[in-house]
Amino acid sequence: MQSALYPLKFLPLFKNVIWGGNRLKDYGFNYEPLPNCGELWALSSVEGRESVVANGFLADNTLNEVIEIYMGDLVGEKVYNRFGTQFPLLLKLIDAAQDLSIQVHPDDQLAQQRGMPCGKTEMWYVLESDPGACIISGFRHDTTLEQYREALASGHLEELLYAEHPEPGDVYFIPAGRVHALGKGLLVAEIQQTSDCTYRIYDYNRRDADGNLRRLHTEEAMDAIDFSSTPGHAHTHYHAQRNQTVSLAHCPYFSTRLVDFDTPLRKNLEDVDTFVAYLCVEGIAAVKALDTVVPMHTGECVLVPAVADHVELFCEGPAKLLEVTIDTTGWEDDPNCGNDWVAQFVGMTA
Numbered sequence: 001m002q003s004a005l006y007p008l009k010f011l012p013l014f015k016n017v018i019w020g021g022n023r024l025k026d027y028g029f030n031y032e033p034l035p036n037c038g039e040l041w042a043l044s045s046v047e048g049r050e051s052v053v054a055n056g057f058l059a060d061n062t063l064n065e066v067i068e069i070y071m072g073d074l075v076g077e078k079v080y081n082r083f084g085t086q087f088p089l090l091l092k093l094i095d096a097a098q099d100l101s102i103q104v105h106p107d108d109q110l111a112q113q114r115g116m117p118c119g120k121t122e123m124w125y126v127l128e129s130d131p132g133a134c135i136i137s138g139f140r141h142d143t144t145l146e147q148y149r150e151a152l153a154s155g156h157l158e159e160l161l162y163a164e165h166p167e168p169g170d171v172y173f174i175p176a177g178r179v180h181a182l183g184k185g186l187l188v189a190e191i192q193q194t195s196d197c198t199y200r201i202y203d204y205n206r207r208d209a210d211g212n213l214r215r216l217h218t219e220e221a222m223d224a225i226d227f228s229s230t231p232g233h234a235h236t237h238y239h240a241q242r243n244q245t246v247s248l249a250h251c252p253y254f255s256t257r258l259v260d261f262d263t264p265l266r267k268n269l270e271d272v273d274t275f276v277a278y279l280c281v282e283g284i285a286a287v288k289a290l291d292t293v294v295p296m297h298t299g300e301c302v303l304v305p306a307v308a309d310h311v312e313l314f315c316e317g318p319a320k321l322l323e324v325t326i327d328t329t330g331w332e333d334d335p336n337c338g339n340d341w342v343a344q345f346v347g348m349t350a
Contacts, residue, residue: 005074005305006055007287008055010043010052010054010063014029015038018098018214020038020096020097022036023095029299036095041091042091042299042301044092045064046194055294056292064086067085067087075275075305076274076275076326076328078273078274079326086117086194087194089324089326090192090194091191092192093187096186098184099182099183101204102179102181103179104224105119105177106119107176110223111195116197120193124172125256125322126166128186129168130185133183133186136161136163137164138180139162140161140162140230148225157202164234170236171235172234173236173251179201179225189279189322199217200215201221242261243265244260245323255324257323259278259313260320264314267311268309269308269311272325273328274328276311276323277302277324278296278303280299281320281321281322283297283298283315283316283318283319283320284316285316287304287311289304289308289312290307293314
């Protein structure tokens, strides 16, 4: 019986939500009988929504079960020692046919105070953007709690918030504590900590399937919000280079790079001490590692085990992959790294 690790591909998990759309059908996904798919979870170990392996002899096992068997060989020794069988990241696509709620996520410290394992820092990579589509990210100016309360009570919260009209390829880094929202007409890839905790601040008086106003988390959000401004622009500036790997975001929770290529690439992983996850955001590609080739298209994810010392990438025409790892530098010195940090990433949010 085969027992050696290989690159793992996963079945997509589809989530029907009130604001979801049907763009993902254009990428070959069938989520019937759901009326829409607002979220496609490409890689997840969230309890009750664990990704299931789709290829090879490990097919039908959950991600958590595979980590339990292969431990550091799959995710890296440092990652396994810190997170155990809980995969530390959640990768997804979000299809917003309507505006999402204005919301905020707690940081690690607040989340743990409230009985959750971690907070939620995330980033977005824009795949599609309709004319006029909008992303909210932070405040226009430094804001006081009193100003925030008054604007929220009077229905003028959006006047305090910073908004941009994104283009395909734009990147938004959303640290925990930043008020944010996706507007209708957007399809984005999201890389985030493994947390499903969201504090809904304002939801346009939207009602659920039973006709009830959706619950807001007004008081819970107060302690989570960073009231400082997002000056200048909210998106990250980077310079894509064909057949090169370009950094998009780097923080204690994840490092994300863009691989924009139209010719085979070989990458050395000998100095990478964790897994490498590839999320396809454009085109058709394939990942080869540990003598196994795994094809993928937009919205699909392949997880390359930590024991792989190199990876080869192939494509049919131009393709784009998000390459996601974790930088474990300094974890031995600071076992609680991540609770108090300053994000560092290409372009910085000015």
